[in-house]
Amino acid sequence: MPRARRHRIIAALGIAQILAYGASFYLPAILARPVAADTGWPFAWVIGGLSLGLLVAGLASRQVGRAIDRQGGRPVLAASALLLALGLLMLALAPTLPVFVAAWVVLGLGMAAGLYDAAFSTLARIFGAGARSAITTLTLWGGFASTVCWPLSAYLVETVGWRGTAAAYAAIELVLVLPLYLFMLPGEERREPTAKPSETAAPVAGEVPAARRALTFAILAAVLTAGGTISALLSVHVITILQAGGLSLAAAVGLGALIGPAQVGGRVVEMSLGGRHHPMWTLTAAVVLIAAGLVLLCLGLPLPALALVSYGAGNGIWSIARGTVPLALFGPSGYAVLMGRLATPILVVQAVAPSVGAVLMDEVGATGTLAVLSVLAILNVAGVLALWLCSRAPRSSAD
Secondary structure (H helix, E strand, C coil), rough: CCCHHHHHHHHHHHHHHHHHHCCCCCCHHHHHHHHHHHHHCCHHHHHHHHHHHHHHHHHHHHHHHHHHHCCCCHHHHHHHHHHHHHHHHHHHHHHCCHHHHHHHHHHHHHHHHCCCCCCHHHHHHHHHHHHHHHHHHHHHHHHCCHHHHHHHHHHHHHHHHHHHHHHHHHHHHHHHHHHHHHHCCCCCCCCCCCCCCCCCCCCCCCCCHHHHHHHHHHHHHHHHHHHHHHHHHHHHHHHHHHCCCCCCCCHHHHCCCHHHHHHHHHHHHHHHCCCCCCCHHHHHHHHHHHHHHHHHEEEEECCCCHEEEEEEHHHHHHHHHHHHHHHHHHCCCHHHHHHHHHHHHHHHHHHHHHHHHHHHHHHHHHHHHHHHHHHHHHHHHHHHHHHHHHCCCCCHHHH
């Protein structure tokens, strides 16, 4: 494929990812309080809509993966734009809390069909084994979702209210995102579902031997799910944890704000390396940086900024590893189905992790919660070491 067309495809998906995340995953951060204040609905139910949406997304992700594997990404992503637009219109017009909650069910289906996992699968369907650099670049685009959409959402809420904001995002999905999918992504031939490799099949160079695929997949799923748990829990409770350590609200917010730039910085460094190392090294660096950041926070050492930058950088390249490691270990054949299977537990734990974190904060406090997260992060480092041994990943990999 000509380089210019490749860049156009990635840029189109990148813009769509920013807007899709802003219209779904990042929306409650700005809209929840205005919705509760305007309607009188319980805040916990309003904010719980996102948890329900993530749960629905997790349950639907396998079917989404199968659909992309059969039909390609363009029709599935186009359907995601329509589903997100429908869900957002339901939010905008919701007369009662049950309708508001039902809107998040629709938005959950849209998230399953349109966020990272579906986009990664689409890139692998288009570029095959050469999708690694495209996935890396896409995560760099996606890292700006909150930076772009939180100010936009806040401006819209001040200007047209929370209902008008939801309607505006619905219009963006229909007028901008849907045409990007339909006209910028290539159409692909329908194909039969990928058959499972036999236990004796010879693997493609660099891929996991067929006899070890089941165990390798199980370890990879456990590692990615644990990482998703840490990320979801800390993203919700990090400010409270920092305040419990003696920081003022302003200081805690200022330090917490370092995580976002650190994530983007980590992705820029990974992208600058140009795929000259195997993606397993990216995953290893991610889990080590995350564990180091959490342990430093847990120990209460000075320079909490260093701990948060370490965590943020690790979390940033984690997103890259989540898409590139399965591609490197299992190959492009059946990648969309594989990503759907991996996404199910990750999205489910992301749905319940904030509530679990609240229970932990009540029972063992901020220090105890950090200790639990640190232990989980250290176990994840051990899990990656087990993945190295099981997969026998090569030292280097071409794009």
